[in-house]
Amino acid sequence: MLATHGESAKLLAGGQSLVPMMAMRLVRPGWLVDINEIAVLKFVAVEKDVARTGACTRQCVVERDEALAARVPLLRQALKWVGHIQTRNRGTVGGSLAHADPCAELPLVAQVLGARMLLRSAKGARTLEAEKFFSGPMATSARPDECLEEIHWPAWSWRRTGSAFTEISVRHGDFAMVSAAAQVAIDGDGRCVRAAFGVGGAGGTPLAFPKIAARLVGTRLDDAAVSDAAHAAAAETQPGSDLHASAEYRRHLAGVLAARALREARERARSL
Amino acid sequence: MRAMTSFRYIGAKRRAKEHPRFVSGRGRFVADIALPGMKHVALVASPHASARIVSIKIEKALAAPGVLYVLTGEEFCANTDSLAIGVDAPKVTRFALAKDVVRYAGEWVAAVVADSRALAEDAAERIEVEYEPLPHVIDPEAALKADAPLVHPAHGSNLLYHRTFVWGPVEEAFANAEHKIAFRAVWGRSATVPIETFGVAAQWDAGTGILDIWASIQMPKFPDQVARALRFPGNAVRVHHDVDVGGSYGVKRGLKHAVLVGYLTKTLGVPVRFIEDRLENLRGGDMQGPDRFFDMQLAFDTDGAIRAMKIRAVDDVGAYAGRSPFQLGKPVTAICGPYAIGAIEYEPTSVMTNKTPQEAVRGFGQSPTNFAIERAIDRVARHLGMDSIEVRKRNFIRKDQFPYTIPSGSTYDSGDYHAVLDKTLAAIDYGSLVRARDEVRRSGRLAGIGIASCLEPSGGNSAFEVLMNPKNENTTWMDSCLVRVDLSGAITGVINNSSAGQGHESLVSTVLGEILERDPETIRVVRADSLTALPSNSPVGSRMAIMLGGAAAGAAKTIKETLTAIAAHNFECSPEDLEYHDGSVNVKGASSKKFSWDQLVEIAHRKFHKLPPGLEPGLQAKFVWEVPTGGALPTPEGRIQIYPCYAFEAHVVLVEIDPDTGKPMIRRYVCGHDCGVMINPDIVHGMTYGGIAHGIGAALYEKFAYTEDGQLASGTFMDYLIPSAMEVPALAIVDHCTPSPLTTFGQKGSGEAGYLGAPAAIANAVNDALDPLGASIDALPISHLAIWSAIGARKGAAST
Numbered sequence A: 001m002l003a004t005h006g007e008s009a010k011l012l013a014g015g016q017s018l019v020p021m022m023a024m025r026l027v028r029p030g031w032l033v034d035i036n037e038i039a040v041l042k043f044v045a046v047e048k049d050v051a052r053t054g055a056c057t058r059q060c061v062v063e064r065d066e067a068l069a070a071r072v073p074l075l076r077q078a079l080k081w082v083g084h085i086q087t088r089n090r091g092t093v094g095g096s097l098a099h100a101d102p103c104a105e106l107p108l109v110a111q112v113l114g115a116r117m118l119l120r121s122a123k124g125a126r127t128l129e130a131e132k133f134f135s136g137p138m139a140t141s142a143r144p145d146e147c148l149e150e151i152h153w154p155a156w157s158w159r160r161t162g163s164a165f166t167e168i169s170v171r172h173g174d175f176a177m178v179s180a181a182a183q184v185a186i187d188g189d190g191r192c193v194r195a196a197f198g199v200g201g202a203g204g205t206p207l208a209f210p211k212i213a214a215r216l217v218g219t220r221l222d223d224a225a226v227s228d229a230a231h232a233a234a235a236e237t238q239p240g241s242d243l244h245a246s247a248e249y250r251r252h253l254a255g256v257l258a259a260r261a262l263r264e265a266r267e268r269a270r271s272l
Numbered sequence B: 001m002r003a004m005t006s007f008r009y010i011g012a013k014r015r016a017k018e019h020p021r022f023v024s025g026r027g028r029f030v031a032d033i034a035l036p037g038m039k040h041v042a043l044v045a046s047p048h049a050s051a052r053i054v055s056i057k058i059e060k061a062l063a064a065p066g067v068l069y070v071l072t073g074e075e076f077c078a079n080t081d082s083l084a085i086g087v088d089a090p091k092v093t094r095f096a097l098a099k100d101v102v103r104y105a106g107e108w109v110a111a112v113v114a115d116s117r118a119l120a121e122d123a124a125e126r127i128e129v130e131y132e133p134l135p136h137v138i139d140p141e142a143a144l145k146a147d148a149p150l151v152h153p154a155h156g157s158n159l160l161y162h163r164t165f166v167w168g169p170v171e172e173a174f175a176n177a178e179h180k181i182a183f184r185a186v187w188g189r190s191a192t193v194p195i196e197t198f199g200v201a202a203q204w205d206a207g208t209g210i211l212d213i214w215a216s217i218q219m220p221k222f223p224d225q226v227a228r229a230l231r232f233p234g235n236a237v238r239v240h241h242d243v244d245v246g247g248s249y250g251v252k253r254g255l256k257h258a259v260l261v262g263y264l265t266k267t268l269g270v271p272v273r274f275i276e277d278r279l280e281n282l283r284g285g286d287m288q289g290p291d292r293f294f295d296m297q298l299a300f301d302t303d304g305a306i307r308a309m310k311i312r313a314v315d316d317v318g319a320y321a322g323r324s325p326f327q328l329g330k331p332v333t334a335i336c337g338p339y340a341i342g343a344i345e346y347e348p349t350s351v352m353t354n355k356t357p358q359e360a361v362r363g364f365g366q367s368p369t370n371f372a373i374e375r376a377i378d379r380v381a382r383h384l385g386m387d388s389i390e391v392r393k394r395n396f397i398r399k400d401q402f403p404y405t406i407p408s409g410s411t412y413d414s415g416d417y418h419a420v421l422d423k424t425l426a427a428i429d430y431g432s433l434v435r436a437r438d439e440v441r442r443s444g445r446l447a448g449i450g451i452a453s454c455l456e457p458s459g460g461n462s463a464f465e466v467l468m469n470p471k472n473e474n475t476t477w478m479d480s481c482l483v484r485v486d487l488s489g490a491i492t493g494v495i496n497n498s499s500a501g502q503g504h505e506s507l508v509s510t511v512l513g514e515i516l517e518r519d520p521e522t523i524r525v526v527r528a529d530s531l532t533a534l535p536s537n538s539p540v541g542s543r544m545a546i547m548l549g550g551a552a553a554g555a556a557k558t559i560k561e562t563l564t565a566i567a568a569h570n571f572e573c574s575p576e577d578l579e580y581h582d583g584s585v586n587v588k589g590a591s592s593k594k595f596s597w598d599q600l601v602e603i604a605h606r607k608f609h610k611l612p613p614g615l616e617p618g619l620q621a622k623f624v625w626e627v628p629t630g631g632a633l634p635t636p637e638g639r640i641q642i643y644p645c646y647a648f649e650a651h652v653v654l655v656e657i658d659p660d661t662g663k664p665m666i667r668r669y670v671c672g673h674d675c676g677v678m679i680n681p682d683i684v685h686g687m688t689y690g691g692i693a694h695g696i697g698a699a700l701y702e703k704f705a706y707t708e709d710g711q712l713a714s715g716t717f718m719d720y721l722i723p724s725a726m727e728v729p730a731l732a733i734v735d736h737c738t739p740s741p742l743t744t745f746g747q748k749g750s751g752e753a754g755y756l757g758a759p760a761a762i763a764n765a766v767n768d769a770l771d772p773l774g775a776s777i778d779a780l781p782i783s784h785l786a787i788w789s790a791i792g793a794r795k796g797a798a799s800t
Ligand SMILES: Cc1cc2nc3c(=O)[nH]c(=O)nc-3n(C[C@H](O)[C@H](O)[C@H](O)COP(=O)(O)OP(=O)(O)OC[C@H]3O[C@@H](n4cnc5c(N)ncnc54)[C@H](O)[C@@H]3O)c2cc1C
Pocket: A010, A011, A012, A013, A014, A015, A016, A017, A018, A019, A055, A056, A081, A082, A083, A084, A087, A090, A091, A092, A093, A094, A095, A096, A098, A099, A101, A103, A104, A105, A106, A142, A146, A147, A148, A149, A173, A174, A175, A176
């Protein structure tokens, strides 16, 4: 269908973004391709270094999966901020990533963990890193004839790995004004062996800061180091302004929330 | 004064009569009205805030599938008359469709009628309108300048109404007072936003010559106004009131919608329905509320006594007038709040801009005014270093001063403000609340306590109309009820309006049950249509408990008198020798000598030979009455009695603020409330809970924001933020009862309860939280961004 109809065909997953946009006549597909009944797109598989989720797996299924929560805890932590129970019952993981709202939670998790997207078209399959997948506000590098099939979420093997997700929105369940995700691993002495963090809502795509995070390796993740890293990251953001938040406010929030996420992740790692 | 215990059904906890119907999904709303062969409407809206319409090309739309008709302003305005204009501004005409010029983004330009709404929308997109943009004005102060673009050039200026009222020795008080403050309080444009948008279905019957209308309305004189605009005699429009209204609190006016649909069904000869989608509702549905700033000045002494207050209120009504300027008029009836302030200057100023027209919202301008007054009280306290509770108590009208006439001429009926505030403070354990706030502060976060004590004028004597427009000499604000007892002895109350969740069926059945001593569960309440109805002013201005309750009681008393007269005639005694008990009438002191309800009903309906001479057969009574204290015209200096009854509410709230993000969180909330005798406490509490939630929205979240080029920036629920269950904390309500001496049972109105004080209380709490930083915010809604900016500005100022 996608190969034949190209731009005029749209995949329909949970419909929680697509249907409202159609109701407002912002999107007018000539064809809707319902992928909700395709079994191979709906699964959760936890393997040694990676967890795989089918693109059409409901957000609530991913949120409730215990094995997944044990290996990639950031997903569950993020999902509780995604909309409401009702929207998570319908909305899918792949739909959220493909929709690529710069304020959405799952794209941020994908960026921070360096998830890989498996895309398939009639011509074949290819894999894209999150960083290459998200190309701008509401835009991805998937071609119109490609379907997101699977998402591969890296699982860290350090025993003392902690992660955290936090955000601020005007009301509970709204898209975040700014969000932040962090994951850190520490050794027996409490020294950081790996760190990753990022912020959403502070640019056209969710942002991860691998270079700044790398500077945390070897530190004890004390508050000063965390705060420096968070502020360095905030300084790199170029947020936009809207009705609810100015660019300056968003940049400030990016720093505050990144520091909070890092500290919370650190405390979780220390408690293990 | 009546003791509450003397009632049998009034004040008792009882399930609302309407609940089973709604809870089981059996409500009947406009969208449930499906008439055979019904067609649907979609609209073309202006993308410009101000423009000349150069041309409208409709051919492509007419050729689209399923399309029956395309209507433009040219045809519509030639064949209908302007909607009523409340103030004296005859050139500010208003039609459902724009002609020649558009005056706000979202204004309707053309209407398409098609087989389905979807087809109508498809066709509407094919209408090509060529516009020539004209200068526009969005800011009300800019609109008042001499060189401002004119929204209605024929009117000559953007000023719709302006007057300076001086009630009492204001200048003298200002000259002699020990202290003065001045500040500006800003109320953002928000509204009530019901789940159900506005909808109307209409059917013209060429055989009878009657236009039938089913609409989601809460609008006084709706049938009359629709008929006038359509140039029909009044008896050619039949509005069906048995349509459930899915929320309103003021905004469901729908005149322009109904005139448009009425015109279409008449022209096309088929039934037509129009139901707004959300964008049409928010942008072009003319349902946005007051948009107002207050320049406040107060003169007071060191002991906290307030001597005089000056209020300049500038209200931006948007592009057309309607009733909206009157929202500056109602607050005249409680212009000094619950305080004994002897001299008041009030300068209401109504301005037009190129925004969506304003409509009535819960409180009709009272909540913004209460907000300004309550901010002023806190500012007086802060200026004097006094506790704001002390300032309030120092100035409250005392309970022994009622009835109390305020400088603007209205007399407050009753109240005990000190008692209610004390009760509220006790309920929240004020001492521990202060400790909780201080503890939060010590932990490095911001926290504040907010208090508001204010009035809900009720009873709906809308004499502000004649106050603001002497040409509109209307002093009659009646309501009525018809009660019938049928041959089987069953009681039916007939009311004359539709309801938007106020529980009028519960109200009337409770009142009839109370007077006639019959179980309210067995009493049915139905609605007359507008051709069979008795006169009503519809449920506005918190009037129905008083006015419909009073009318039902009056009719029931007549029934009771009739029954007693029948018994007296048959016992050949005087009615004074008889007593009425549980529906039967017996001889005093001889309870077995009686006529039962069924016997009396039987006589009334079937036994003319036993009926007292002169009594009309059957068993029915109507009661129509004028609002208590109504009927007078204003004095030359603009003093007038407006609403009869005054309910009081006191809010105490604790707000915590995250200093790093500016996020406010309401931690505690208690509201003390005195609306006299409650007829149905669950309904009153439900109103109050909802009112507080609504007030939280106005205080922190909801705003119809406009861009500089005049576009509505909050046209969806992603940007117009209504508080959800997550933003509304646990609320505690503390009841108090000071009966009104003016009403049948001592009741007062309560439809606006909670909303009238919540925004003020929350704003005061946020300001108490910011006080240690020396920052303040006097503009609603108080966004996260505004709080963060205020904190940041202070921190910045401190570090330089
Ligand atoms: C009230 C409400 C609140 C919300 N709040 C949030 C929030 O706070 N945070 C948040 O992140 N989201 C939020 N959402 C959006 C929600 O998470 C959506 O479910 C999600 O954005 C889209 O997922 P979906 O499965 O519903 O996709 P759909 O709406 O069906 O599709 C969205 C887009 O993705 C495309 N698509 C879907 N699946 C694939 C695929 N496998 N391959 C390629 N393209 C695909 C579709 O063609 C479409 O363009 C909210 C939604 C609602 C209604």
